[in-house]
Amino acid sequence: MAAVGRTLIWNGTLIDGTGAPPRPATSVLIEGNRIVAVGSELRPQDLNGSQPLTVVDATGLTIMPGLIDAHCHLTYGEVRTEEELDLYASLEYRAIRAVWNAQKVLRAGVTSISDPGGSGYVGVAVRDAILAGMFPGPRMTTAGRFLSTSNSIADYYPEWVGVPDSSSGVLVNTKDAMVDEVRRQIKSGVDLIKIGDSMFGQHQAFADDEVALITETAHRLKRRVTIHARGPGEVAAAIKAGVDWIMHGELMTDEVLDMLVQSGIPLCPTLTLVANTAHWGERVGASPRRVYFYAKHLEKAAETLTKARKAGVPFMAGTDSGFAITPYGHWHARELELLVDYVGFTPLEAISIGTRNNARALNLAGELGTIEVGKLADLLVLDGDPVRNIRVLQDRARLRAVYKDGQSVDLSGPWPERTVWPHERALIAAREELYWEDVYPSEAVREAITSRLQTDLALEPTEVRE
Numbered sequence: 001m002a003a004v005g006r007t008l009i010w011n012g013t014l015i016d017g018t019g020a021p022p023r024p025a026t027s028v029l030i031e032g033n034r035i036v037a038v039g040s041e042l043r044p045q046d047l048n049g050s051q052p053l054t055v056v057d058a059t060g061l062t063i064m065p066g067l068i069d070a071h072c073h074l075t076y077g078e079v080r081t082e083e084e085l086d087l088y089a090s091l092e093y094r095a096i097r098a099v100w101n102a103q104k105v106l107r108a109g110v111t112s113i114s115d116p117g118g119s120g121y122v123g124v125a126v127r128d129a130i131l132a133g134m135f136p137g138p139r140m141t142t143a144g145r146f147l148s149t150s151n152s153i154a155d156y157y158p159e160w161v162g163v164p165d166s167s168s169g170v171l172v173n174t175k176d177a178m179v180d181e182v183r184r185q186i187k188s189g190v191d192l193i194k195i196g197d198s199m200f201g202q203h204q205a206f207a208d209d210e211v212a213l214i215t216e217t218a219h220r221l222k223r224r225v226t227i228h229a230r231g232p233g234e235v236a237a238a239i240k241a242g243v244d245w246i247m248h249g250e251l252m253t254d255e256v257l258d259m260l261v262q263s264g265i266p267l268c269p270t271l272t273l274v275a276n277t278a279h280w281g282e283r284v285g286a287s288p289r290r291v292y293f294y295a296k297h298l299e300k301a302a303e304t305l306t307k308a309r310k311a312g313v314p315f316m317a318g319t320d321s322g323f324a325i326t327p328y329g330h331w332h333a334r335e336l337e338l339l340v341d342y343v344g345f346t347p348l349e350a351i352s353i354g355t356r357n358n359a360r361a362l363n364l365a366g367e368l369g370t371i372e373v374g375k376l377a378d379l380l381v382l383d384g385d386p387v388r389n390i391r392v393l394q395d396r397a398r399l400r401a402v403y404k405d406g407q408s409v410d411l412s413g414p415w416p417e418r419t420v421w422p423h424e425r426a427l428i429a430a431r432e433e434l435y436w437e438d439v440y441p442s443e444a445v446r447e448a449i450t451s452r453l454q455t456d457l458a459l460e461p462t463e464v465r466e
């Protein structure tokens with residue numbers, strides 16, 4: 001039998017993901033895909049033996065668990081519109097695009113993700129391709145299409161369009177349809193069932209007993225259930241049904257929060273998409289109205305989630321990466337910064353949420369997400385101190401090494417870039433209306449333009465063409 005390779009990551013500052021304070025001058029020994037020793041006494045010269053040993057000098061660097069994004073839509077393809085999400089690019093193309101995007105996620109230090117839903121069985125195919133060793137990517141669990149009623153987030157279009165086959169959602173308006181869809185999705189290889197309730201918590205799209213039935217069916221077939229639930233009704237229904245974790249939850253009442261605390265069910269708020277829109281949406285063409293709405297929503301979320309933290313709700317962390325406002329490989333660690341800034345966690349607590357706690361989304365709680373003897377060897381070596389400044393985790397240039405399953409990830413070469421085809425895009429003819437007066441302004445308008453340019457912009461007045 002060939003000797004199993006060993007890697008010693010030597011003499012770094014260890015953040016082990018358990019919440020323990022950082023330990024200086026600590027080394028981690030990996031054998032195969034497991035961590036076999038952790039400590040300050042491990043030195044390269046003492047590790048002689050028959051097995052080959054690779055030594056990585058981490059002097060002055062931080063060693064920590066690989067990040068886990070519990071809410072990453074790997075199959076979306078960085079879409080700008082709802083139509084691009086549901087209608088454009090074939091499922092076949094989306095699958096290939098997703099394996100290509102998976103390498104970016106991994107190169108950003110995200111060694112595991114959970115994909116809570118998307119079109120077809122693209123997530124299942126991508127998970128299996130990565131697992132088979134065909135392409136580099138994070139370890140994955142995945143849902144299929146979101147279960148939706150006509151009142152849900154994923155039944156977005158007018159009734160005369162319906163929910164197209166290529167949509168990220170699937171319409172299940174009756175209990176029979178719900179059970180049928182759960183059975184089919186599980187047969188087709190999903191790890192979890194995603195229920196999509198109303199988009200912004202405006203109403204409860206699934207009745208209590210419907211959420212219970214879906215959860216019961218999935219659990220009987222040994223699969224997990226998660227739910228997009230923002231409002232008090234849907235969060236309460238999810239708690240009563242015993243779903244495995246709840247996504248969002250920002251609009252729950254104090255009463256529902258009490259129920260959540262009692263249940264011990266974790267909450268995965270997913271603030272990154274909201275905060276990116278609120279803070280920088282206007283840079284990328286989000287309307288002022290949308291930006292304002294998300295800013296208000298973020299304020300409300302901060303209030304509710306701070307209460308939830310104080311009440312002892314277990315947290316998970318996810319980003320909703322996969323939209324144009326949250327491209328792959330860029331924002332996965334931003335959620336941890338937002339948990340510090342808006343929810344009041346310490347950086348060390350936020351790191352444990354994004355590593356140890358998130359292992360639950362991979363069905364690997366207790367086996368992944370901490371650097372301890374016997375755990376899966378997913379870890380990062382980083383130039384920076386995330387306890388002092390949590391944002392350093394977002395800076396890919398600081399990553400010195402990434403290990404997934406004990407294997408070193410290739411970080412060399414330029415960041416992957418690609419062509420985006422017209423068939424991936426919705427047709428947007430203009431972002432604003434072109435009025436006649438804009439082209440042929442009256443004398444008064446011309447004067448106003450001229451004077452604005454002179455005063456506000458301190459530029460030369462431009463000639464207005466006839």
Ligand SMILES: [Zn+2]
Pocket residue numbers: 071073116320
């Ligand atoms: Zn999502």
